[in-house]
Structure formats: C-alpha cells, structure tokens
Amino acid sequence: MQSLWMATRTKIAHAPLGSFKVQAKKIPATLAVVFLLINAFVWGVSWWPFRQLEALGLHSLWATTIIYSLAVGVILLWQGNALGHLFRKPGLWWLALGAGLTNAFFNWAVTIGDVVRVVLLFYLMPVWAVVLARLILNEPITPSALARIALALAGAALVLTPDGQSLPIPTGLAEWLGIAGGMSFALNNIMLRKYADEPEAARAIAMFLGGALCAGLLAFALLNVGFIKAPVWDQWSQWIIGALVLTVAFLIGNFALQLGAGNLPANVTAVVMLCEIIFASVSAILLGAGTLSTRTLIGGLMILSASLLALIFRTKEPQS
Numbered sequence: 632m633q634s635l636w637m638a639t640r641t642k643i644a645h646a647p648l649g650s651f652k653v654q655a656k657k658i659p660a661t662l663a664v665v666f667l668l669i670n671a672f673v674w675g676v677s678w679w680p681f682r683q684l685e686a687l688g689l690h691s692l693w694a695t696t697i698i699y700s701l702a703v704g705v706i707l708l709w710q711g712n713a714l715g716h717l718f719r720k721p722g723l724w725w726l727a728l729g730a731g732l733t734n735a736f737f738n739w740a741v742t743i744g745d746v747v748r749v750v751l752l753f754y755l756m757p758v759w760a761v762v763l764a765r766l767i768l769n770e771p772i773t774p775s776a777l778a779r780i781a782l783a784l785a786g787a788a789l790v791l792t793p794d795g796q797s798l799p800i801p802t803g804l805a806e807w808l809g810i811a812g813g814m815s816f817a818l819n820n821i822m823l824r825k826y827a828d829e830p831e832a833a834r835a836i837a838m839f840l841g842g843a844l845c846a847g848l849l850a851f852a853l854l855n856v857g858f859i860k861a862p863v864w865d866q867w868s869q870w871i872i873g874a875l876v877l878t879v880a881f882l883i884g885n886f887a888l889q890l891g892a893g894n895l896p897a898n899v900t901a902v903v904m905l906c907e908i909i910f911a912s913v914s915a916i917l918l919g920a921g922t923l924s925t926r927t928l929i930g931g932l933m934i935l936s937a938s939l940l941a942l943i944f945r946t947k948e949p950q951s
Contacts, residue, residue, distance in 0.1 A: 658894050666891035667903040673884030675910025678741035679918065680877045688863025689870040691742040692850035695734050697874045698881070699842035706839055710832035714840075723826060723837040729819030730838035731845025736812035738846075744805020746915030747923055750908055751790050751931045752801075752809035757941045758783045759817035767821050779937045786933025789926050905938065 658666075684694045706713060717723050740749040758780050764770040788799035791806070801807045819838070826834060853859045862870070892900045908931075915921030923931075 658890065660895060663891040663894035664899075664903055666887040667895070667900060668906060670884040670888040670891065671904055671907040672910050673880050673887075675907040676914045677738075677877070677880075678746050678911065678920065679914065680873060680880075681738055681742045682920070684870050684873050684877075685742050687866045687870040687873065688860075689866075689874070690850065690859050690862070691738045692735060692846045692853070692859065693862050694870070694874055694877070695738050695846035696843055696850060697871075698878050699734065699839055699846065701875075701878050702839045702881075703836065703843055706832065706836055710836070713830070713832035713836040716830060716833035717837050717840070720826070720829060720833065723822075723829065723833060724841075726819065726822035726826060726834060727837040727841030728845065729815050729817075729822050729841070731841030731843075732815035733812055733819050734842040735846040735849050736808045736815060740805045740808035740812060741911075744803060744809070745921045747912045747921035747927060747931075748790055749805055749809035750911045751927070751934055752787060752806055753813040753816070754908060754934055754938060755783055755787055755810065756813040756816045756820075757938055759814045760820060763817050763821045764824075767825060775940070779940050782940070783934050783937035786930040786937065789930030789933065791930075792926070902939070905935065908935065 681691045681694060685691060689697075717727075737749075737753055740753070761772055761776045761780060765772050791799040791801060801810060823834065850859060854861055891903075895903075912921060912923065912931075916923055
C-alpha cells in the first residue's frame with residue numbers, strides 16, 4: 632500500500648509544490664517539526680482564502696487554475712526541459728489527472744461545504760490507495776489492510792450519518808467532492824510511486840499542469856452549462872492579489888516541508904503532517920465553517936486511526 636509519507640510528501644493538497652527539490656540544511660529535530668507544522672498550517676487553513684476569493688467573484692476552480700498556472704510558469708523557468716519529458720512519457724498524464732482532480736475537487740469542496748466533514752472524508756484516501764495499488768501496482772491486499780479499510784469505512788459511516796439520517800451517504804455536493812478528492816489523491820500517490828524513477832522536474836510539471844488544466848477545463852465546462860459563473864472582472868485587482876498571496880503562501884509552506892522532511896524520519900514527518908486535519912478542523916469551527924458533533928468526532932478518530940495504522944504497518948507488509 633502507498634505509504635502515508637508519500638501522501639504527505641506530495642501533498643499538493645493538495646498541491647504539487649511538494650515536488651520541488653530543495654536542498655535541506657541540517658537543522659535540529661525540534662526546528663524541523665516546526666517547519667512541518669508551518670506547512671500543515673498553510674494547507675490546513677487554505678480553505679479560508681479560497682472562500683475569500685469566492686466572495687470576490689472568483690470561483691475556487693478559477694482560483695485553482697490561476698494559482699497552478701503561475702506555478703507552471705515558475706517551474707518552467709526553473710526546469711525548462713521538464714515539459715518535453717512529460718510529452719515523451721505519456722504515462723505521466725495519469726499523474727497529471729490524479730493531481731489535477733485532487734486540487735479541483737478538494738478546493739471546491741472546502742469552499743462550499745462543512746470543512747470538518749470534507750477534510751475527514753478526503754482522508755479516506757488510504758482506502759482507495761489499497762484498491763488502486765492492487766489494480767495498478769499489483770500489490771497484495773493483506774489482512775491488516777482489510778482491517779484498516781473496515782475501520783476507515785466505519786468511521787466514514789459515522790461521519791455521513793448525522794442525527795435524523797438513516798443511510799450513511801453524502802448529503803451534498805461538498806461531501807461528494809471530498810470523497811472524490813480523496814480518490815484522486817490516491818491515484819496521484821500511486822502514480823508517483825509507479826513513476827518514481829522519472830526526473831523530479833517531469834513529475835512536478837505533470838502535477839502542476841494537471842492542477843491548472845483539470846480545474847480550468849472543469850470550470851469552462853460548468854460555465855457553459857450555467858453551473859458556475861465567470862470571474863467577476865470588475866474586482867480582478869482584489870482577487871488577483873489574493874491569488875498571488877495564496878501562491879506565495881503555498882510556496883512558503885512547501886519550502887518549510889522540504890526543510891522539515893529533509894531532517895526527520897519519514898514516519899515522523901507523516902505523523903506531524905496529519906496535524907493538517909487538526910488545523911483545518913479547529914480553524915473551521917472557530918470561523919463558523921464547520922461543526923464537530925460527537926458522532927463526527929468519533930468517526931474522524933476512526934478515519935485518522937486507519938491512516939496511522941497504515942503508517943505503522945507500512946514496513947511490515949509485502950511489496951510488489
């Protein structure tokens with residue numbers, strides 16, 4: 632099964648910014664943890680600026696398109712030959728698809744839904760990773776993996792069955808998007824493992840470009856059917872600044888990730904990065920964008936436990 636470390640290391644968020652190679656300097660372990668917490672905080676509260684951009688007339692899909700288009704420009708300035716490698720290796724487009732849909736679905740979901748529930752449903756990712764690893768990498772599904780799947784799905788059933796509802800099914804678009812985002816993130820991570828030997832710049836451009844293309848194409852398609860609106864150009868000076876600030880924040884978070892992860896064992900990094908769930912949930916509750924009932928709390932702990940168990944058993948299971 633795809634390790635939780637790969638998931639957090641390449642979190643493009645939820646962003647493919649995790650693929651930038653930064654030479655990590657030797658720093659104390661405590662400071663490395665602080666850097667990881669900075670990265671987790673940036674991603675954990677990123678839902679708020681996306682909502683502010685939405686209020687200024689820039690839908691999250693348009694915002695994602697702009698942010699990752701800027702990132703594509705940065706990486707091409709850094710590694711101009713990366714795009715050519717992407718076209719010479721068609722399989723990397725599956726990586727672009729997984730990364731792109733992850734960003735489009737997740738950013739949209741936290742903009743319109745209960746952030747706590749969306750984040751928890753997104754972190755069902757290890758369930759889908761087990762299935763995809765079997766289908767794509769031919770990895771065995773072990774008894775411990777099945778137990779983790781059962782634990783995560785039981786937790787999801789609690790999250791998805793609030794008081795007064797009889798069936799554990801998503802109740803709105805945001806929850807469906809959260810689940811779909813987790814599935815896409817699993818595909819992203821499996822493809823990263825499959826193409827681990829490819830140049831890092833090629834994988835980075837695939838994920839950056841995927842983020843821009845998937846969000847952009849989806850936005851144009853939904854615009855044509857009247858499901859979303861075009862950007863409010865009268866306020867472009869406000870939302871373009873917001874988009875730039877968000878891009879800079881992601882870059883800072885990624886730089887902190889590279890410094891922290893480069894000075895800590897992978898298993899420690901993975902556990903610290905799960906603090907993103909805490910940052911997202913607490914910020915959403917404090918700012919009125921999420922709720923935490925007893926049922927949701929218990930279900931969330933079960934989902935989180937499944938992720939932690941995946942980390943614990945990652946070195947004990949047979950690999951393909």
